[in-house]
């Protein structure tokens with residue numbers, strides 16, 4: 054296949070970026086999207102040109118590194134698909150493909166298609182954990198967890214921290230990410246003890262870090278590569294409200 | 303320094319660790335805040351180690367090259383994590399797990415370490431559960447278990463096919479908690495370039511800030527390497543594309559011995575190579591072999607669709623050759639059996655380099671829903687990559703480089719031959735001997751991190767209380783930084799015509815051909831020549847765009863590839879030296895009449911620990927003799 058690429062190029066966080074056009078011949082439909090970019094980069098380098106910087110590591114939709122905004126969608130075409138799972142067979146011969154980084158105030162661009170998603174780590178530090186030291190744990194079967202709760206908690210815990218939800222949201226809200234963590238831990242007996250504190254602290258941190266608020270557009274759910282549902286946002290809202298009331302008491 | 307002392311505590315096997323803990327040196331809580339520890343790596347070994355040491359009160363600095371600790375490649379582990387909890391009442395015990403690992407590793411691991419790993423396995427599941435890891439549960443609420451290859455009990459805990467992600471996030475969240483408490487400080491997007499050794503002790507590291515390009519110096523009282531495996535030496539492997547052997551090689555060059563470098567596991571069930579630009583191979587978890595049956599057509603070159611081949615014309619070759627374990631033989635055995643069929647013309651798919659992994663019978667017996675519950679995400683992953691639906695057509699799989707049993711040599715303290723430098727997780731030469739059993743890497747890494755390193759590092763630090771952290775202006779730091787910079791400048795100054803990736807691909811090809819699933823003297827010697835040629839070409843024709851003072855992914859790649867080239871030589875030398883077959887190391891010259899691997903215990907019952915002698919000089923071999931006092935050394939049979 055032959056394709057045309059329209060790729061965001063930006064030297065670093067201080068400079069302004071712009072779209073750069075590339076034409077690429079000899080693309081194999083079986084290539085993954087990232088392999089196509091590698092192919093482009095190898096070509097650019099040997100021609101003495103600047104390659105395109107982008108993030109990737111596992112190529113298995115689990116590390117959350119890859120984060121490309123392809124043709125107006127975080128992670129490109131396909132439902133519940135991370136960028137690294139997109140294959141060139143999803144595009145037509147001769148098609149023009151536009152590739153951008155995540156666009157969100159809290160995820161500043163570092164270079165080309167790379168952004169700084171450190172804000173997610175900060176959110177996790179604000180409460181995305183259970184306070185227990187190594188060596189203090191009771192027997193894992195001492196807390197029985199029903200299969201349904203365990204499975205539901207797993208569904209929430211499947212979040213890969215990619216940030217597509219933020220990139221998809223017109224408010225750049227991180228609510229789905231926070232909701233997933235808060236819900237996972239609130240569903241399990243071992244996480245319930247700190248549930249209130251966790252919900253309050255993570256939500257407060259989200260505001261502090263400049264993420265927007267949630268207006269229930271559902272764009273996050275539609276683009277999430279792991280199918281994290283907005284029902285978890287409802288759960289977060291309940292946890293948060295309940296925590297705010299008891300805090301006020 | 304060069305004498306190998308594994309420092310195994312005296313006494314009966316089952317009491318060694320308890321005795322160690324009861325008599326080790328301690329650091330009082332008051333003194334811990336005066337001591338700094340560097341942990342490089344945030345996988346299932348590094349994150350728990352960093353969190354646990356910080357919980358104790360030490361000041362911990364944590365490094366990784368990804369933008370977040372949560373992205374370490376442990377996140378990709380799929381199938382599960384072992385623990386000898388005997389949850390199924392099926393005869394499991396610490397001894398049984400220990401025995402399975404020793405046997406699975408083909409009697410090339412150290413008894414005392416393996417036993418300890420089995421002893422702490424149960425606590426890991428408790429700890430992870432307490433952190434909120436949603437392990438699979440039965441309807442009654444108890445932990446669910448599955449079976450992995452090479453064993454006859456059900457001891458594997460799992461969270462669908464994303465166990466690695468879930469257990470890593472447990473460790474990561476513990477680490478984030480310590481960050482919030484100010485006891486741990488994160489240094490993401492840093493590539494460790496060198497270890498700083500002062501007066502014979504590890505005292506710090508040199509890193510490159512991957513955003514600014516700045517070279518940084520970091521000092522501490524001890525350094526823990528948890529930098530993972532180097533399976534990416536084959537270029538195509540199940541590891542992440544940035545996984546590397548550079549930290550281990552830096553330690554090696556500074557005097558840490560490298561243990562059994564040639565012991566590399568080739569995983570039998572991976573999606574085969576689909577195109578020449580492929581950058582990575584995807585694992586299909588071993589757990590699939592619980593329900594999937596592996597076969598090829600009985601007739602050579604049979605190109606019919608799987609569904610058109612009747613049962614009597616199928617060769618379920620694992621069930622045929624190994625009736626006792628069937629599809630659940632250990633990985634090395636399964637990989638070689640698949641290769642044997644394909645080499646003889648029975649392979650399937652476009653290239654003939656694949657075998658079927660078929661779920662037809664399982665779906666018929668258990669129903670699609672049950673199979674989906676067990677493997678849904680793996681089936682989806684397979685479908686996304688290949689466009690085929692495994693509920694309907696069998697998967698096609700082929701072996702790929704996966705796990706490195708070899709790594710930095712460590713003693714019972716998990717300390718390398720450089721005092722103050724520890725290696726944990728896949729980065730050390732580990733408890734897996736010549737072959738690792740499924741679901742035991744997460745177990746070993748987490749065990750090292752949560753329950754072993756906190757004790758052994760403390761034991762070391764007890765003698766460091768009165769020593770201040772060295773100044774980063776000391777000559778050793780300055781020298782290490784200058785050397786690191788010189789190497790980067792060298793890469794940039796070559797201005798040749800070939801990319802780092804192109805060299806990596808060629809290196810991978812050499813290693814896969816001559817030092818992969820099957821090895822022989824002639825091929826290995828050829829590999830040495832080819833690697834030397836490639837090295838020359840690399841250092842004279844590499845091209846890197848840009849500069850060292852900015853984000854430069856090509857520069858990062860080049861430094862990884864340069865280290866891989868040296869590591870490849872080390873691997874091949876080790877493989878040449880070990881003229882026996884054992885576990886994953888299959889020397890064609892050493893096999894039984896039935897074609898199985900044949901150990902030569904009289905000559906090779908040792909850990910090969912290699913000592914660096916200078917650039918382009920042959921490393922020196924040291925041997926740690928292995929003594930088996932608690933198991934009978936037998937021919938490993940899964941028939």
Ligand SMILES: Cc1cc2nc3c(=O)[nH]c(=O)nc-3n(C[C@H](O)[C@H](O)[C@H](O)COP(=O)(O)OP(=O)(O)OC[C@H]3O[C@@H](n4cnc5c(N)ncnc54)[C@H](O)[C@@H]3O)c2cc1C
Pocket residue numbers: 342343344345346347348365366367368371373374375376377378379380381382383384465466492493494495528529530531540541542545546548549585704705726727728729740741742743744745747
């Ligand atoms: C696809 C796959 C599936 C697997 N499935 C299972 C399974 O089901 N069960 C099981 O038990 N095992 C499994 N394994 C094996 C297991 O996942 C690994 O052995 C284990 O997770 C390794 O953990 P680690 O902490 O040692 O290293 P990693 O998780 O690889 O972490 C390495 C860390 O070191 C850092 N690092 C490396 N080099 C540098 C450097 N130079 N500078 C700075 N930082 C550096 C990285 O940033 C990272 O944080 C699987 C492996 C793979 C590849």
Ligand code: SF4
Pocket residue numbers: 211212213214215216217218219229230233273276277278279280281
């Ligand atoms: S909720 Fe979904 S989109 Fe958001 S970070 Fe998690 S996996 Fe990515």
Ligand code: FES
Pocket residue numbers: 108109110111112113114115116117118119135136137138213
């Ligand atoms: S590269 Fe890891 S999720 Fe895509």
